[in-house]
Amino acid sequence: MVKRKSRNKSRREIDRLSLLRGLLIIFAGFILFRLFNLQIIEHGVYAALADDQHRIYERLVPIRGEVYARDYNSEKLFPMALNENTYLLYANPKQITEPDEVVDQLEQILDIDTEAVLSRLRKVDDIYEPVAHNLTTEYKEYISNLGLEGLHFQIEPDRYYPEKNIGSHIIGFLGNDGENRIGQYGIEGYYKEELAGKYGELNIERDAGGNWITVGTTSIEEAQDGDDVVLTIDRNIQYQACQRLNEAVLRHGADGGSLIIINPKTGAIMAMCGSPDFDPNNYNEVENINLFLNPSTFYTYEPGSVFKPITMSAAIDLGVVTPQTTFVDEGQEVIGRYTIKNYENKVYGQQTMTQVLEESINTGAIFAARQVGDVLFEQYVKAYGFGLQTNIELESENGGDISTLNLHRDLYTSTASFGQGITVTPLQLVTAYGAIANGGTLMKPYIIDEIHKPNGAVIKTEPQSIRQVIQPSTARTISAMLVSVVQNGHGKRAGVPGYFVAGKTGTAQIPKESGAGYDENRTIGSFAGFAPATDPQFVMLAKIDVPRDVQAAESSAAPLFGEMAAWLVNYLNIPPSITVE
Amino acid sequence: MTNFNQPANQSFVKRLSLGKIEPKLRYIVFILVIVMGLAYIVIINNVATGGFALDDLRTEVDELRLQNGQLELRVANLQSLSQVESKISDLQLVQTDTIEYLDVSGGAVAVQP
Numbered sequence: 233m234v235k236r237k238s239r240n241k242s243r244r245e246i247d248r249l250s251l252l253r254g255l256l257i258i259f260a261g262f263i264l265f266r267l268f269n270l271q272i273i274e275h276g277v278y279a280a281l282a283d284d285q286h287r288i289y290e291r292l293v294p295i296r297g298e299v300y301a302r303d304y305n306s307e308k309l310f311p312m313a314l315n316e317n318t319y320l321l322y323a324n325p326k327q328i329t330e331p332d333e334v335v336d337q338l339e340q341i342l343d344i345d346t347e348a349v350l351s352r353l354r355k356v357d358d359i360y361e362p363v364a365h366n367l368t369t370e371y372k373e374y375i376s377n378l379g380l381e382g383l384h385f386q387i388e389p390d391r392y393y394p395e396k397n398i399g400s401h402i403i404g405f406l407g408n409d410g411e412n413r414i415g416q417y418g419i420e421g422y423y424k425e426e427l428a429g430k431y432g433e434l435n436i437e438r439d440a441g442g443n444w445i446t447v448g449t450t451s452i453e454e455a456q457d458g459d460d461v462v463l464t465i466d467r468n469i470q471y472q473a474c475q476r477l478n479e480a481v482l483r484h485g486a487d488g489g490s491l492i493i494i495n496p497k498t499g500a501i502m503a504m505c506g507s508p509d510f511d512p513n514n515y516n517e518v519e520n521i522n523l524f525l526n527p528s529t530f531y532t533y534e535p536g537s538v539f540k541p542i543t544m545s546a547a548i549d550l551g552v553v554t555p556q557t558t559f560v561d562e563g564q565e566v567i568g569r570y571t572i573k574n575y576e577n578k579v580y581g582q583q584t585m586t587q588v589l590e591e592s593i594n595t596g597a598i599f600a601a602r603q604v605g606d607v608l609f610e611q612y613v614k615a616y617g618f619g620l621q622t623n624i625e626l627e628s629e630n631g632g633d634i635s636t637l638n639l640h641r642d643l644y645t646s647t648a649s650f651g652q653g654i655t656v657t658p659l660q661l662v663t664a665y666g667a668i669a670n671g672g673t674l675m676k677p678y679i680i681d682e683i684h685k686p687n688g689a690v691i692k693t694e695p696q697s698i699r700q701v702i703q704p705s706t707a708r709t710i711s712a713m714l715v716s717v718v719q720n721g722h723g724k725r726a727g728v729p730g731y732f733v734a735g736k737t738g739t740a741q742i743p744k745e746s747g748a749g750y751d752e753n754r755t756i757g758s759f760a761g762f763a764p765a766t767d768p769q770f771v772m773l774a775k776i777d778v779p780r781d782v783q784a785a786e787s788s789a790a791p792l793f794g795e796m797a798a799w800l801v802n803y804l805n806i807p808p809s810i811t812v813e
Numbered sequence: 814m815t816n817f818n819q820p821a822n823q824s825f826v827k828r829l830s831l832g833k834i835e836p837k838l839r840y841i842v843f844i845l846v847i848v849m850g851l852a853y854i855v856i857i858n859n860v861a862t863g864g865f866a867l868d869d870l871r872t873e874v875d876e877l878r879l880q881n882g883q884l885e886l887r888v889a890n891l892q893s894l895s896q897v898e899s900k901i902s903d904l905q906l907v908q909t910d911t912i913e914y915l916d917v918s919g920g921a922v923a924v925q926p
Contacts, residue, residue, distance in 0.1 A: 311889045317882055369883060387879075394889040471894040807914035 294429025297458030299403060299419055301467040310467050312403050316392040318366040319385045321375065325358045327382035334380050341375065366390055393512040398474045401526040402504055405512035417524045419461060421627035429458035460684040464500035469493060472799055474505035480792040481507045485780035490527045490658045496666040496762060496771045498695035499675030504528050529629045532655035537592040538738025538758040539651030541710055542664060543601050544585060546612035549706040552603035555586045555713055559599040567643045586713050589736060590721030594650045601649035606640035613637060615701045616664040617674055618656055625680045632656040651738060662773035665760045668710050669768035672702040715765045726759050726790040728798045730808030735761020735793065737785040754778045757785030759793040769806055772796060
């Protein structure tokens with residue numbers, strides 16, 4: 233009996249021991265599971281935490297996408313907007329025993345507010361005080377070599393625009409909205425989210441004191457870098473266009489100007505310049521922020537006679553006139569209490585429609601518009617895209633104003649027929665001329681050729697046809713009439729020897745700032761056209777705002793167009809089609 | 814003889830009891846635990862050592878990336894057209910007045926005998 237009791241007791245002890253072992257195994261299993269979880273499943277999170285702050289920053293802060301332009305001949309990409317690593321110099325005042333000495337040394341190298349920096353460095357309980365931003369590597373190394381106590385550097389991403397002023401209205405700049413850096417104007421503004429990428433997230437459980445709980449639930453979502461953007465522009469054409477525009481504006485003492493070149497077959501922008509421009513690297517030095525607005529897409533103007541081919545194309549497309557149709561010009565048209573006259577009050581007598589364009593006769597344009605009729609004229613103007621934004625990928629686009637045409641009144645149709653009483657943007661105008669050059673098909677203008685995603689995917693923009701505005705035969709007829717304008721009319725200085733250049737001048741009047749009517753002394757000269765007329769490779773609009781030395785566009789915008797066209801035919805390797813003696 | 818003093822669920826505990834594991838199996842488990850423990854320590858040690866090496870490499874990668882960025886900037890600067898134009902102005906190049914295009918569409922070429 234005693235023996236049996238002893239055996240039972242021994243069994244109970246063994247059972248307890250086994251239970252203890254079991255518990256230990258379960259506990260060990262739990263530890264193993266936790267280790268597995270920490271080291272395998274949540275490895276990324278803890279690896280990030282184990283890294284220094286810089287690495288965590290790198291994983292959470294996306295790299296901003298860059299902007300490139302092409303060289304059409306070599307097909308190489310050239311940067312227009314690049315990321316640059318600059319340095320923030322900061323001080324740890326706790327580590328500085330001689331703040332005066334540190335500031336003395338720094339003020340010899342950097343442009344700093346000595347008093348302000350000194351007061352910051354004297355905050356003995358502080359551990360972080362920024363001293364200077366955006367220092368180059370050379371400055372960083374120089375200051376590091378001084379061996380000053382308590383000074384440290386931190387990478388500070390910045391943006392660099394190697395082409396400086398060239399194409400500044402297209403590119404925009406990376407500005408500040410108080411706390412964050414944000415793309416503003418141009419591509420930087422339009423694609424601000426795509427270029428910026430997406431910030432990562434580090435979610436860490438914290439205790440009541442705000443400290444990280446190392447064994448708590450954590451997760452890391454890595455940053456997504458921004459997209460790179462490749463523009464349709466050719467950097468050489470862009471450079472030449474912007475340089476020539478700036479020279480022309482300077483030569484004429486003008487307020488400004490625009491120069492846009494597009495591919496009529498695709499709608500791709502080959503160059504887009506505005507003057508005056510700005511250096512996006514130093515955008516904060518610009519005194520007038522209106523300079524940031526793209527004159528090609530934001531500012532509207534009454535185009536003047538450069539609009540006459542639009543009117544004429546509608547009339548020819550409907551078959552109500554032909555290039556040989558004649559009318560008798562009496563020098564003026566009286567509509568109600570208004571009298572509309574020709575430029576410089578000229579009287580031309582009997583003229584053909586071709587001569588109407590060659591001599592830029594206002595009454596002739598009114599004649600053609602009246603043959604079209606108010607309603608159909610409005611429809612044609614709208615079909616060319618006027619009155620609506622083109623939706624080009626640039627910030628701040630204006631749609632112009634053709635609302636008077638909705639009224640279907642003779643006065644408004646008549647004035648609009650030669651480009652007054654309506655407003656357009658330079659981009660709308662060059663796009664409309666593009667339709668004439670492209671056999672009557674209006675193409676959507678675009679400036680983004682490709683978007684390169686961080687994962688390597690490339691999204692290419694396909695040319696987009698909007699509508700057939702006029703018949704191909706009409707487009708050919710108008711093209712021939714516009715060639716005649718350059719050869720025989722006011723557009724001679726836009727011509728290029730050996731090439732059929734089609735185009736039209738426009739000397740637009742500017743409405744008075746106060747009161748009704750137009751300013752007698754201020755004009756905007758435009759020349760829109762394309763070449764070669766038989767197979768157009770480019771469409772261009774040159775515009776000079778308020779030239780001081782000349783009034784007419786044939787002396788301001790037309791020569792600029794001619795210079796640029798002559799350079800373009802060589803650059804694009806377009807052989808001449810006329811033998812020049 | 815039946816043990817009537819044993820609780821009703823005792824047989825269940827017995828079935829689960831590790832004390833019933835065969836001695837050989839017990840040794841195998843023990844050795845496995847020791848081996849795996851050692852392996853774990855070795856692996857962790859290697860990982861830690863590798864971590865330092867990786868850290869050095871990462872630092873090197875960062876530095877190279879920085880240098881690369883600076884070089885790219887320098888290249889972009891030197892390739893910028895304003896720079897190019899200022900450089901070529903010293904070369905005193907002359908703009909061509911006439912360009913002649915050869916018509917090769919006909920395919921009529923003289924073959925040298």
